Amino acid sequence: MKVQVTKSADYSVAILEGRVDTTNAGELERAMSEIIEGGSNKIILDCSGLNYISSSGLSVFLLIQKKMTPLKGQFRLCSLQPGIREIFDISGFSSTFSLFSDKESAMKW
Amino acid sequence: MNVIFSFLPVILLLTSLYLLDSFNLVRAKTLAFCLLWGVFSASCSYFINNSIQDLLNIDFSLYSRYGAPIIEECLKASFLIYLISRKKIGFIIDGAIYGFAIGAGFSLLENIYYLFQAPPEYNLLTWIIRGIGTAIMHGGCTSFFTILFVGGINRSESRFLAFIPGLLFAILFHSGFNHFPFNPVLQTLLVLLILPFVFGLVFMLSNAKLQKWLEIEFNSEVEILNMIRKGNFSSTKAGIYLKSLKEQFASETILDMYCYIDLYLELSIKAKRNMMLKENEFPIIVEDDIQAKLSELGQLRKQIGKIGELALAPLIRMNYRNLWKLNQFT
Numbered sequence: 001m002k003v004q005v006t007k008s009a010d011y012s013v014a015i016l017e018g019r020v021d022t023t024n025a026g027e028l029e030r031a032m033s034e035i036i037e038g039g040s041n042k043i044i045l046d047c048s049g050l051n052y053i054s055s056s057g058l059s060v061f062l063l064i065q066k067k068m069t070p071l072k073g074q075f076r077l078c079s080l081q082p083g084i085r086e087i088f089d090i091s092g093f094s095s096t097f098s099l100f101s102d103k104e105s106a107m108k109w
Numbered sequence: 110m111n112v113i114f115s116f117l118p119v120i121l122l123l124t125s126l127y128l129l130d131s132f133n134l135v136r137a138k139t140l141a142f143c144l145l146w147g148v149f150s151a152s153c154s155y156f157i158n159n160s161i162q163d164l165l166n167i168d169f170s171l172y173s174r175y176g177a178p179i180i181e182e183c184l185k186a187s188f189l190i191y192l193i194s195r196k197k198i199g200f201i202i203d204g205a206i207y208g209f210a211i212g213a214g215f216s217l218l219e220n221i222y223y224l225f226q227a228p229p230e231y232n233l234l235t236w237i238i239r240g241i242g243t244a245i246m247h248g249g250c251t252s253f254f255t256i257l258f259v260g261g262i263n264r265s266e267s268r269f270l271a272f273i274p275g276l277l278f279a280i281l282f283h284s285g286f287n288h289f290p291f292n293p294v295l296q297t298l299l300v301l302l303i304l305p306f307v308f309g310l311v312f313m314l315s316n317a318k319l320q321k322w323l324e325i326e327f328n329s330e331v332e333i334l335n336m337i338r339k340g341n342f343s344s345t346k347a348g349i350y351l352k353s354l355k356e357q358f359a360s361e362t363i364l365d366m367y368c369y370i371d372l373y374l375e376l377s378i379k380a381k382r383n384m385m386l387k388e389n390e391f392p393i394i395v396e397d398d399i400q401a402k403l404s405e406l407g408q409l410r411k412q413i414g415k416i417g418e419l420a421l422a423p424l425i426r427m428n429y430r431n432l433w434k435l436n437q438f439t
Contacts, residue, residue: 022324055327055385062389087331090338090375091382092394 002049003031011042013103017049020057029060033067041073044106048079053087061097074098078106114236115220119213119244122305126206129312132319133387134203143188143207147214147251150184154215155222157184178283185211185251186276193258193272201259201315205308208255212248220244234294242297246286249304250279256311263428319384327381334374342367347424354420362417369409372402373425 001018012035020028035043043064061077068075078100080088088094100106127135157180162172189198189208198204220239227235257275289296333347342348347370355363376399383393410418418425 052328055323055381058327059385059389062385062391066389066391086335087328090331090334091327091378092396093382095394096386096391 001027003028005031005035007035007038007040010109011044011107012038012040013044013046015046015049019052020050020060021052021054022056025054025056025060028057029063032060032064036064036067036071036073041068041071042076042109043068043073044076044078044103046079046103047077047084048081050084051081053084058087058091058093065097074109076100076106078103110233111224111231111236114233114240115224115244116217116240118241118301119216119248122245122248122308123206123209123213125305126209126308126312129309129316130202130206131316131388132202132384134200135206139192139197139207140210143210144214144217146188147185147211147216147247148218149214150181150188150211151215151218151222153184154181174284174287178280178287181215181247182250182254182276182279182283185215185247186254186272186279189251189255189258190272193255193262198255198259200319201256202312202319204255204259205252205311208252209248209308212246212251213244215251216244216247219247238293238297242293242300243286245300245304246283249300249308250283252308253282254279323381323384327378330374330378330381334371334378337367337371337374350423357420358417362413365409365412366417366421369406369413369421370424372406372409376402376406 001016001020001024004015004017006013006015014032014035016028032043032045045061045064061075065075076098079102080099085099088097088099098106127140154177158172158177161167161176161180162169167176188211189204192198192207193204198207220243223231223239254272254275257278258272261271261274286296286300291299333342333345336342336345336348343352351363351366351370354366358366379394379396379399386393413421
């Protein structure tokens, strides 16, 4: 798993690549927490390179969402591969997160 | 000081157990009912025990060793049997906490009674022994009753006789405690050291089992359900296995099995989603049709029958009871 972060004045974009499972969910949590602690309250997670996510990964997404709530921040997921999008749709998580088909639409705040 | 030592240890242990429930399986309302049931059982036990002793003219020491444990453990256990029969308890974790709460309620009333009735020679040590030893013993006995009962049901699915080993264990443990085989202080120390350790171990193992279920199966279930919804189920390993059952079962049963797997997967995925939401303190999502789907699943389960259910065991990991319980999150 790789997380590449780009920060701008208004928001941060994290590009997530590879698999997120129980072995590396903590790593993702730390990377995302650093972004939040750095003062970003608008985060876009680009999931175009994410090819597998387990429940541990989804829990990290929930945790980030939870951390953003008191900051009145926004956490958006974009460019999910069809297989990953299905996980969200079938499990009903689509309504919990803000999902966008691509980065451009996610960047319209 | 006497009051603190009489009540605090059992309340502290109950709170610790409640906090260990990381999946939030315990409902505060049911927990409160369990505490009240404990209080009610203690008052009933008082009258029943006194009546039996008067009627049979038995010595108190003899009765407290052999008679009282039977009456008290049966009374405490009866509410848990009711909760399990109504599928309000599905897992060892919630069962153990509810069981301990009943024991805590029981010992709270018992200790209040002793506080008012205590002869002047009772010193602080007596209250420490009562508050730690006896109170935790009461909670522990009822808790282990539930652990064994739920464990038995999860293994055999039959609840009619599954409560007997747990009840026997609780009665024997209680009776053994009342025999005071060791010095009371040593006995209290043993209870204080052993029971929390055993609880910790049981909770750790149960949590690990739930976590494994959540982690490993979520994705594979989503994948299979997706294949079913797209009409590609027969090309999956699960589909090939279901096809292989055609020779042993009637076509209608195979269709019911197919529907059962479809519904089971949907409900299992949604239950896992809600567990994740609860774990992260998010409001859970309750779809309007969940109850109807659970009823349908139950109906399909009846139609498939026991043998059909056994045939589906390689595809269905979690038993019906636990799945039902997880979908009761509100």
